[in-house]
Amino acid sequence: xxxxxxxxxxxxxxxxxxxxxxxxxxxxxxxxxxxxxxxxxxxxxxxxxxxxxxxxxxxxxxxxxxxxxxxxxxxxxxxxxxxxxxxxxxxxxxxxxxxxxxxxxxxxxxxxxxxxxxxxxxxxxxxxxxxxxxxxxxxxxxxxxxxxxxxxxxxxxxxxxxxxxxxxxxxxxxxxxxxxxxxxxxxxxxxxxxxxxxxxxxxxxxxxxxxxxxxxxxxxxxxxxxxxxxxxxxxxxxxxxxxxxxxxxxxxxxxxxxxxxxxxxxxxxxxxxxxxxxxxxxxxxxxxxxxxxxxxxxxxxxxxxxxxxxxxxxxxxxxxxxxxxxxxxxxxxxxxxxxxxxxxxxxxxxxxxxxxxxxxxxxxxxxxxxxxxxxxxxxxxxxxxxxxxxxxxxxxxxxxxxxxxxxxxxxxxxxxxxxxxxxxxxxxxxxxxxxxxxxxxxxxxxxxxxxxxxxxxxxxxxxxxxxxxxxxxxxxxxxxxxx
Numbered sequence: 001x002x003x004x005x006x007x008x009x010x011x012x013x014x015x016x017x018x019x020x021x022x023x024x025x026x027x028x029x030x031x032x033x034x035x036x037x038x039x040x041x042x043x044x045x046x047x048x049x050x051x052x053x054x055x056x057x058x059x060x061x062x063x064x065x066x067x068x069x070x071x072x073x074x075x076x077x078x079x080x081x082x083x084x085x086x087x088x089x090x091x092x093x094x095x096x097x098x099x100x101x102x103x104x105x106x107x108x109x110x111x112x113x114x115x116x117x118x119x120x121x122x123x124x125x126x127x128x129x130x131x132x133x134x135x136x137x138x139x140x141x142x143x144x145x146x147x148x149x150x151x152x153x154x155x156x157x158x159x160x161x162x163x164x165x166x167x168x169x170x171x172x173x174x175x176x177x178x179x180x181x182x183x184x185x186x187x188x189x190x191x192x193x194x195x196x197x198x199x200x201x202x203x204x205x206x207x208x209x210x211x212x213x214x215x216x217x218x219x220x221x222x223x224x225x226x227x228x229x230x231x232x233x234x235x236x237x238x239x240x241x242x243x244x245x246x247x248x249x250x251x252x253x254x255x256x257x258x259x260x261x262x263x264x265x266x267x268x269x270x271x272x273x274x275x276x277x278x279x280x281x282x283x284x285x286x287x288x289x290x291x292x293x294x295x296x297x298x299x300x301x302x303x304x305x306x307x308x309x310x311x312x313x314x315x316x317x318x319x320x321x322x323x324x325x326x327x328x329x330x331x332x333x334x335x336x337x338x339x340x341x342x343x344x345x346x347x348x349x350x351x352x353x354x355x356x357x358x359x360x361x362x363x364x365x366x367x368x369x370x371x372x373x374x375x376x377x378x379x380x381x382x383x384x385x386x387x388x389x390x391x392x393x394x395x396x397x398x399x400x401x402x403x404x405x406x407x408x409x410x411x412x413x414x415x416x417x418x419x420x421x422x423x424x425x426x427x428x429x430x431x432x433x434x435x436x437x438x439x440x441x442x443x444x445x446x447x448x449x450x451x452x453x454x455x456x457x458x459x460x461x462x463x464x465x466x467x468x469x470x471x472x473x474x475x476x477x478x479x480x481x482x483x
Contacts, residue, residue: 037067037068037071040071041071044071044074044075044078047078048074048078094111095111096111097109097110097111098110098111103445103446103447103483104118104120104483105118105119105120105121105483106118106119107119107153114154114156114157115153115154115155115156116153116154117151117152117153118150118151118152118153119149119150119151120149120150120151120152120482120483121148121149121150121481121482121483122146122147122148122150122206122207122480122481122482123144123146123147123148123480123481123482124144124145124146124147124168124206124207124478124479124480124481125142125143125144125145125478125479125480126142126143126144126145126212126476126477126478127141127142127476127477127478128140128141128142128143128311128312128474128476129474129475129476130311130472130473130474131473131474131475132470132471132472132473133457133459133469133470133471133472133473134311134313134472134474135313138313143168144168144169145168145478146166146168146206147166147167147168148164148165148166148167148168148175149164149165149167150162150163150164150176151163151164154182157182158181158182158183159179159180159181159182160179160180160182160188161178161179161180162176162177162178162194163176163177164176164177174193175193175224176192176193176194176195176224177192177193178190178191178192178193178194179191179192184232185232185233185237186232186233186234187230187232188230188231188232189228189229189230190228190229190230190231190244191227191228191229192226193224193225193226193255194224194225194229195223195224195225196221196222196223196224196225196244196246196249196267196292197229197231197242197243197244197267197268197269197290198221198222198267198269198290198291198292198330198332198349199217199218199220199221199222199290199332199334199347199349200288200290200332200334200335200336200345200347201214201215201217201218201221201345201347201370202214202218202221202222202223204384204385205385205386207387207480207482208383208384208385208386208387210343210345210372210374210405210407210409210439210441211310211372211407211409211437211439211451211453212439212451212453212476212477212478213310213311213312213453213476214310215310215370215372215409215411215435216307216309216310216368216369216370216411216412216413216433216435217332217347217348217349217368217369217370217411217413218252219251219252219305219307219308219368219413220251220252220305220307220330220349220350220351220366220367220368220413221251221252221290221330221332221349222246222248222249222250222251222252222253222255222265222267222292222330223249223252223253223254223255224249224254224255225246225247225248225249225254225255225265225267226246226247226255226257227244227245227246227247227264228244228245229242229243229244229245230242230243230244231243231244236276236277237273237276237277238272238273238274238276239270239271239272239273240269240270240271240273241268241269241270241271242268242269243266243267243268243269244266244267244268245264245265245266246264246265246266246267246294247259247260247264247265248260248261248263248264248265248294248296248328249265250301250302250303250304250305251305251307251330251351251366252305252306252307252308253301253305256302260298260302260303261296261297261298261303261324263294263295263296263297264294265292265293265294265296265328266292266293266294267290267291267292268290268291268292269288269289269290269291270288270289270290271286271287271288271334272286272287272288273285273286281339282337283339284336284337284338284339285335285336285337286335286336286337286384287333287334287335287336288333288334288335289331289332289333289334290330290331290332290334291329291330291331291332292328292329292330293327293328293329293330294327294328295326295327295328296324296326296328296353297323297324297325297326298323298324299320299321299322299323299324303323303324304317304318304322304323304324304353305317305318305351307366307413307415307433309433309435309455309457309472310411310435310437310455310457311455311457311472311474311476313472315429315430315433315457315459315462315469316415316424316429316430316433316462317424317428317429318355318419318423318424319357319422319423319424319425321357321358322355322356322357322423322424323355323356323357324353324354324355324356325354325355325356325361326353326354326363327352327353327354328351328352328353328354329351329352330349330350330351330352331349331350332347332348332349332350333347333348334346334347334348335347336384338381338382338383338384340381340382341375341376341377341379341380341381341382342373342374342375342382343372343373343374343375343382343383343384344371344372344373344374345371345372345384346369346370346371346372347369347370348367348368348369349367349368349369350365350366350367351365351366351367352364352365352366353365355423357422357423360422362418362423364415364416364418364419364423365416366413366414366415366416366419367413367414368411368412368413368414369411369412370409370410370411370412371409371410371411372407372408372409373407373408373409374405374406374407374408375405375406376388376403376404376405377403377404377405377406378390378391378392378401378402378403378404379391380403380443382405387443387446387449387482388403388405388441388443389403389443389446390402390403390443390444390445390446391403393444393445393446394444394445394448402442402443402444402445403442403443404440404441404442404443405440405441405442405443406439406440406441407437407438407439407440407441407453408436408437408438408439409435409436409437409439410434410435410436410437411434411435411436412432412433412434412435413432413433414431414432415429415430415431415432417431420461426461426462426466427462427463427464428462429461429462430459430460430461430462430468430469431459431460431461431462432459432460432461433457433458433459434457434458434459435455435456435457435458436455436456437453437454437455437456438453438454439451439452439453439454440452447481447482447483448479448480448481449478449479449480449482450477450478450479450480451476451477451478451480452475452476452477453475453476453477454473454474454475455472455473455474455475455476456471456472456473457471457472457473458471459471459472
């Protein structure tokens with residue numbers, strides 16, 4: 001009995017294994033009989049061919065029939081080969097790059113996440129239609145306002161980058177071009193061309209603006225500048241800071257490619273969101289202060305500012321003989337509050353500059369403020385950092401009509417009284433501008449947005465004989481595609 005127990009167990013195991021093999025080949029086994037050894041051999045050879053294993057070639061004159069033991073051994077070899085192939089496939093999958101295409105653009109990321117390239121884009125096509133208050137030569141028009149592809153990403157754990165050219169207009173230019181050395185979330189060094197940290201609305205992406213054009217305080221804040229900046233987030237991202245050294249740029253404009261006056265400017269910002277990520281009423285509250293200081297000297301548009309209305313029409317400039325001659329300082333208290341569908345953003349900014357014309361010197365301070373309120377009618381959340389994402393994207397016939405938002409804004413910009421009449425001509429430059437805007441935003445999807453704004457700007461001064469310049473009234477529209 002003992003001498004026969006081993007073989008019977010081996011035979012039973014081989015039949016079970018080969019029965020499983022028959023099932024794996026999707027060849028049903030008859031309920032009336034077990035498959036013959038020859039049938040199982042043929043099926044095993046077919047499976048070996050499928051996995052790339054060369055079947056055993058019969059040698060001429062070798063008439064010994066295959067046994068269950070032979071088949072069991074070949075099956076075990078085949079199983080091991082399948083295990084190795086599976087391990088190889090799993091190893092390849094761990095090393096394969098991850099490709100993603102969604103509403104935020106396209107990305108290519110290494111398997112470990114250290115290297116990533118993102119491709120994004122922003123296209124804005126506008127229509128501008130004026131009814132009054134614009135100087136001769138200003139026409140109703142359609143225009144390509146923005147055409148910006150963006151390439152950004154990470155090169156290992158420590159380096160990030162962003163490159164954004166601008167193709168709208170008569171010539172190409174560079175909007176952003178910088179690299180980040182990411183030592184930690186609390187300390188990142190940014191080098192290149194990027195937005196100066198002074199203005200709250202200036203730091204907001206143009207694709208996320210509630211209105212088509214920025215408000216009057218952004219005319220006093222520097223836009224993009226060239227320099228180096230230390231930035232980071234503290235206390236669980238509730239506190240953010242930035243401080244940097246820049247070439248220095250004129251109010252409301254981008255920096256030129258080189259330093260225009262051999263002077264530098266220090267700019268910084270501290271912003272606090274004390275209840276961030278909480279569930280309470282004030283979780284969307286944020287406030288802070290930004291500012292800059294530096295010397296500047298010289299004349300021309302790269303040194304002295306020109307101020308525009310929200311309709312992008314110039315209403316103030318200094319006389320051509322005026323020169324900057326000394327310190328320029330800016331400071332800007334700022335804040336926002338977002339709660340569910342409601343949003344409110346407000347900021348104030350003062351820009352002070354030492355000027356000289358002939359033998360006369362003066363330090364003049366121009367100021368501006370604005371408040372923007374928004375409400376999403378369809379119930380989605382409003383946000384400072386991004387566009388409204390519709391809960392029901394536009395889908396005709398299927399009940400999807402996107403998201404709708406109402407926007408209202410009021411702001412003022414006031415020129416220092418000491419600017420007139422020596423530093424600025426009161427016949428062509430207004431002393432004050434008061435602007436209000438009403439708008440409707442239709443977010444068809446998270447990538448497609450239609451906007452209509454009505455703008456009304458009133459002036460003090462700016463016309464002959466001490467009269468006020470005519471009110472500027474316009475309707476602006478925009479089609480925006482962002483990804």
